Amino acid sequence: MPFKPVPQKFNAKINSLTVGTGDRTATLGGESSYPFYGFDAPIENRPKIGVEISDIGADNSLPGIAEYYKGCSTLPELAKRASEMPGADFLAISLDGAHPDNGDRSVEDTTALVKEAAAAVDIPIVIEGCRNIEKDAKLFEKIAEALDGRNVLFLSAREENYKSVSAAAAMAYSQKIGAESAVDINLAKQLNVLISQMGVKTESVAMNLGSAAAGYGFEYVATTFDRVKSAALAQNDNMLQMPIVTPVASETWTVKESIVSEADFPEWGPAEERGVNMEIATASACLAAGSNAVILRHPESVAAVSKLIAELI
């Protein structure tokens, strides 16, 4: 008697969201199955990988990063090099230098810098902001205008600034926005509802549901992602059908395992290798739980995760 698999068919699907224009675009989502369950239903778009660079330069304390970005000193040069990384689907620009505690570069200067970097590449672009709510709202407004027509994704609109981000980025310039919540399905849904009530099309919205490094409360991440995908597919909840974009690198490169020196923990071996594995393990777990895109930094992590995706699709 042969095995009779029972495929899980859903009459609902994750929204497709395209970033970028022209020859190089990245489409996220579109599937009507759990992550990598190609045996249930064909997977429309494979998950995508974003390569993160910072407006304050590459982290040259890591030999692998320093080597990859060797000779790049400006943001446009970094952007160009990152866009050529094997496995890169989009570029994620983190505007750390605009944060009030980290240089407080002005909105005008930052916008000019981003515009210059964007002009140097044809790869789809995600703007990650500086993670200061007021400053991000101002930055996104100006950058949305400066990159009009590039179909950029802004990460993120949060509960405190979604109105201005939605109005400026999504409505005035038809860019895409990511709704950011902190690892909680109810907060995620509430923010999506609020944004759609502003009149933003749900197809223009992605979700950043938050993340955590492996070992640092990842159970909340896995469970939130599981529940969101289940609500989106099994219950056809259209306020949770947005594709999930997860910035992984910013979580994994700050934990103890990735940063303490080999001198302090000789048995652990070189810090960079630990950081790379932490980035790979966390990104892979995010993808297995439901991320439609992950944002990474290290070329070796990008290579491994892109191989993983190719093998699983």
Next chain:
Amino acid sequence: MALKGLDIFKLTPKTNCKDCGNPTCMAFAMKVAQGAIELGKCPHLSEEAKTQLGDAAAPPMKKIEIGKGEDKFTLGGETVLFRHDKTFVSKNLFAVAVCEDSIDKKLPDVRRVDYDRLGERMYVEFLNVIDKGDADKFADTAKKAAAEGRGVILETADAAAAEKALAVAGDRVILNGANAANYERFAEIAGERAALGVSGKTLDELYDTVAALEKLGFKNLILDVTGETVKDTFAAAVQARRAALKDNDRTFGYPSIVNLHKLAKGEAHLQTALASVFTLKYGSIIIMSEMEYAQALPLYGLRQNIYTDPQKPMKVEPGIYPIGGADENSICVTTVDFALTYFVVSGELERSGVPLNLLISDAGGYSVLTAWAAGKLSAGSIAKFMKDFDIEGKIKSRTLVIPGKVAVLKGEIEEKLAGWKVVVAPNEAVELVKFFREFKS
């Protein structure tokens, strides 16, 4: 088919005798239906009722024990596909693949990864011994592996080699080599001595072989779902587990083995990625080519997270945790024993590069605000901790930094701790690096 509580209740004696430990027969029946207790707990069930209920009331996935007594390994016994539906119960275990040529070189590395994380021992639980075609060398390698104080997986489809190795492989053994051609002989060899790993060229063949073994009365099984490709393997792992737990097909109600040494030979980073995926999705034993600290740290951390019972928060032991090379002159910082808070705070403190003594007091495993609201974190609890752990005797600094969210406790703590200066930290952990880099005591 899963039974409803009422169906079970009809077959109980309905005497409410409490011999099963439940107040009523109805309560007992409901718990059996949920899989919370076994049918056998009721001593008064008729034989007829037992046969009628036996199969249907059995858990959908068997719990397989490797070895006996305190050091046995437990696999399977899962009841849900997603941890939020209840909880996962048997954490996945890791193995490293060795053969006669590589075992001596690999053992020192395997031994090195052995540490404690939140009270859980993190190490490579199994050695997977590969048969390279020489039965004597295979048995020698198995013997060496057994001497390591770990479980042993014997990877061979050759009956003579299996018999030889099994005799010397210790008492925590999985004989992984049964297939459609040899299963009868392998069931005989494994007998009572070992759990039997079964594989098939296709999922159908695996299914039929398991069914045939069950017919022989052999149910101490593990499914080797490793296929030709990563994609096939993932599909097999998910479909087998889902068939058992969602579709009540008990033929696939066994734990699984995923062999990444075969799937991603030599590619350490790809193995890390795959091990992570199979930790979430249904690998019970994951076989790696090696296990370096760089891989172990994220993988064991991830596993600990995923297998946490959602109803029981992870706690850190109260005590002094020196950070950044802190000594008795370094200032003190305190927070609660909720594991997530501890990890986030200690990570940020580590990142600040400032030497600090992190004091963790017993706050019931709650986060800062919850613990404070529940009365588990107060000036009194902090003062008691300082006394119980003789902080004044162990640390010379008299500066204590408290979480920003309980700034209100400052005055009261200063009253209770004579001679201490209490400083309030920022509200959010991400602000700690800046705070401590600029800190002047």
